[in-house]
Amino acid sequence: MDAYTPTPRTQVKRLAKRAVYDKTQVHSILDAGYFCHVGFVVDGQPYVIPTGYARVGDRIYIHGSAASRMLRTLEEGVEVCVTVTLVDGFVLARSAFHHSMNYRSVVVLGKARPVTDPDEKLEAMRSFTNHVVPGRWDEVRKPTAQELKSTTVLALPLEEVSAKVRTGMPIDDEEDYALPIWAGVVPIRTKVGEPLPDGRVLPGVPAFDRARFRSRSNEMG
Amino acid sequence: MDAYTPTPRTQVKRLAKRAVYDKTQVHSILDAGYFCHVGFVVDGQPYVIPTGYARVGDRIYIHGSAASRMLRTLEEGVEVCVTVTLVDGFVLARSAFHHSMNYRSVVVLGKARPVTDPDEKLEAMRSFTNHVVPGRWDEVRKPTAQELKSTTVLALPLEEVSAKVRTGMPIDDEEDYALPIWAGVVPIRTKVGEPLPDGRVLPGVPAFDRARFRSRSNEMG
Numbered sequence: 001m002d003a004y005t006p007t008p009r010t011q012v013k014r015l016a017k018r019a020v021y022d023k024t025q026v027h028s029i030l031d032a033g034y035f036c037h038v039g040f041v042v043d044g045q046p047y048v049i050p051t052g053y054a055r056v057g058d059r060i061y062i063h064g065s066a067a068s069r070m071l072r073t074l075e076e077g078v079e080v081c082v083t084v085t086l087v088d089g090f091v092l093a094r095s096a097f098h099h100s101m102n103y104r105s106v107v108v109l110g111k112a113r114p115v116t117d118p119d120e121k122l123e124a125m126r127s128f129t130n131h132v133v134p135g136r137w138d139e140v141r142k143p144t145a146q147e148l149k150s151t152t153v154l155a156l157p158l159e160e161v162s163a164k165v166r167t168g169m170p171i172d173d174e175e176d177y178a179l180p181i182w183a184g185v186v187p188i189r190t191k192v193g194e195p196l197p198d199g200r201v202l203p204g205v206p207a208f209d210r211a212r213f214r215s216r217s218n219e220m221g
Numbered sequence: 222m223d224a225y226t227p228t229p230r231t232q233v234k235r236l237a238k239r240a241v242y243d244k245t246q247v248h249s250i251l252d253a254g255y256f257c258h259v260g261f262v263v264d265g266q267p268y269v270i271p272t273g274y275a276r277v278g279d280r281i282y283i284h285g286s287a288a289s290r291m292l293r294t295l296e297e298g299v300e301v302c303v304t305v306t307l308v309d310g311f312v313l314a315r316s317a318f319h320h321s322m323n324y325r326s327v328v329v330l331g332k333a334r335p336v337t338d339p340d341e342k343l344e345a346m347r348s349f350t351n352h353v354v355p356g357r358w359d360e361v362r363k364p365t366a367q368e369l370k371s372t373t374v375l376a377l378p379l380e381e382v383s384a385k386v387r388t389g390m391p392i393d394d395e396e397d398y399a400l401p402i403w404a405g406v407v408p409i410r411t412k413v414g415e416p417l418p419d420g421r422v423l424p425g426v427p428a429f430d431r432a433r434f435r436s437r438s439n440e441m442g
Contacts, residue, residue, distance in 0.1 A: 009266060034308065034311075034322075035306070035308060035322065035324075037258040037260075037269050037304060037306070038269070039258075039260040039267035039268065039269035039302070040267055041262050041265065041267050044262065044300060045230060045300055045302070045330060046260035046261055046262050046267050046300060046301060046302045047260065047302050047328070047330075048258050048259070048260035048269050048302045048303070048304040048328065049304065049328070050304065050306040050324065050326050052322070079265060079266055079267060080267060081260070081266070081267045081268050081269045082269070083258060083269040083270065083271065085256070085258070085271040087255065087256060089414075090255075090353060090354070090413075090434070092354065092357070092429065093361070094361060094362055095361055095362040095363075095364070095368075096346060096347075096349075096350050096357075096358060096361050096362065096363060096364055097362075097364050097365075097368040097372070099349075099350060099353070099357075099361075101255075101256065101273070103256075103271065105271050107268070107269065107270070109266060109268075125317060126317075128320075129317050129320060132311060132320070133311070133313065136313070136317075136320075137317060139402055139403075140314070140315060140316055140317050140320075140402055141315055141316040141317065141318075141397055141400060141402070142316075142317060143316070143317055143318050144318075147316075147318040151318070169417075169419040169420075170419060176362055177421045178423075179362060179423075180423045180425065180426050181360055181361055181362070181422075181426065182360075182416075182418065182422055182426050182427065182428070182429045183418070183419050183421070183422060184416055184417050184418040184419045184422065184429065185416070185417045185419075186413055186414065186416045186417070186429065186431055186434070187413070187414030187415070187417065188411060188412070188413060188414070189411070189412045189413075189414055190409060190410070190411055190412075191409070191410045191411075191412045192311075192407055192408070192409060192410075193310075193407065193408030193409070193410055194408070195403075195405055195406070195407045196390075196405045196406045196407075196408070197403065197404070197405040198390040198391060198404050198405045198406075199390075200398045200404070201402075201403055201404060201405065202399075202400075202401045204401065205401050205402065205403050206403065207403070208313065208403045208405065208407065210407055213311070213407070
């Protein structure tokens with residue numbers, strides 16, 4: 001099994017039975033998510049900003065609004081935490097205390113570096129687009145030099161990585177099973193709705209097939 | 222209009238037209254979300270952890286795994302960033318550059334304090350439970366003294382707060398509207414699936430009605 005090595009910073013301490021370091025599983029969570037939360041520090045204050053991302057091999061690329069404030073702070077690289085969370089179900093127990101969620105989350109720690117090489121930057125942008133809709137890059141107008149210049153992309157190696165996964169039914173205290181309370185899992189599914197064209201799609205352009213979005217749900221929730 | 226006052230730390234600089242400070246709108250986003258991402262700093266490294274939360278008036282409560290590591294660091298309060306993000310739709314433009322997401326997000330900065338008063342702690346736990354399923358608290362076994370003791374709850378005032386909201390169609394460069402490319406919005410909806418009882422629900426206990434989960438979708442996506 002190819003796995004990430006836990007460090008003192010990524011060793012899951014609480015509910016360690018939920019810890020996952022296996023690379024295949026970590027990658028599958030990263031590939032199922034559509035956006036991440038990026039954490040960074042400015043003057044001792046943490047900031048957490050949602051933004052797009054894509055995995056390319058053993059690296060993730062992030063972009064967007066987080067980057068501008070970060071990069072004003074540190075040009076040579078910035079300590080970040082990138083977290084991807086997929087929520088699969090509500091876990092309703094017989095006691096308030098044992099209520100929980102079924103989820104899959106990945107936490108990546110490390111130093112993100114700005115991507116300056118134009119080829120790598122273009123490849124990262126291709127990944128952002130195709131991460132959301134496979135094949136979309138080939139259909140759309142590619143970025144101009146000016147657009148590339150005005151886009152900030154950061155690369156973060158997948159080295160210091162951990163995941164946590166909870167699945168399955170609630171676990172109640174044994175005596176609580178005698179209580180007449182409904183308990184179980186209510187799955188949460190992310191559904192893609194009917195595509196809504198803007199008013200200016202040219203005649204003859206085929207409708208968008210929403211089946212092109214990858215499913216991100218776990219089987220059971 | 223009752224609004225949060227932007228500070229240098231919460232003034233939205235990038236895409237300022239998406240900024241929202243109105244309290245009613247901020248609260249409605251916080252009340253629609255099911256989990257948040259908490260950012261905190263240990264030895265200069267930011268960490269971002271998903272966890273449950275609830276809003277009570279002008280305050281949010283958080284709990285869960287984030288707290289333990291944080292509280293080992295600072296007993297008297299800890300600088301945090303709590304971010305809630307709801308994704309409403311994929312925005313597919315004619316150019317790669319103008320692809321976007323429709324979303325609603327709230328960022329709260331400040332110092333979280335541990336909740337030690339037993340009454341406030343119990344009230345926070347009631348809020349966590351009812352935030353997910355209204356009325357659930359009254360149905361389940363309440364926390365024991367030991368369970369209360371082993372739960373870490375943090376309170377964070379809603380003072381330094383900003384939100385960003387994107388809605389509506391892609392905005393393409395004028396000349397790109399001549400391209401034969403589908404463009405528009407693909408809504409994302411969070412659907413609650415059929416409740417799955419665990420194997421030990423007593424006979425006569427009514428099935429769980431999934432309509433009890435609040436809808437969190439925007440109308441259009």
